[in-house]
Amino acid sequence: MTLHLQAHLLSVRVPHMVWPAMSPDLNPIEHVWDQLKQRLDARTPPPRDLAELRVALVEEWNALPQNNIMRLVRSMRRRCQAVIAANGRNTRY
Template identity: 40%
Template sequence: MVFQQDNDPEHTSRVVKNWLDKQCVKRSIWPPFSPDMSPIGHLWDELERRMKKHQPKNQKELRETLQAEWETIGQDVTNKLVESAPNRLYECIRMKGYSTRY
């Protein structure tokens, strides 16, 4: 198994690196300027787009709305995101880690 993390300072801090090293966790190299290559990042974007049509009035309503919208994201969406991973990675390599169309 290889652990993949972005370059967020919380993920790349010395404390995190030391812990991962002590646990013998292999990590992939993440280009410093790359867009999010993980399918879950794009799934969060999908949820955010779906939430724009709602105006929850409180935390309870927000939680319920988020959960309801999350449950409507179909397998077709997740399959598309996973299947697009090779193209996204190819684009990232082609752009040398800079922004891509994804």
């Protein structure tokens, strides 16, 4: 985050939380990638080349249930609380 952005957020009183660097527990996109991989692995027949893989990725990405993604987004408060409670160590997420 740039200094200008930080100053602006402070001036409009937007709460700010220090984000632990590289914390997979606070990175819900990892779960989305896992769902995408599972969907690709289940395709019959599997993609045979890069062009088919690109098509399959787009199709599966578009077919990901939005409620799964929203559930991950809504879990962020619990994820942050779990990381804080674990003093930055691993959590169940």
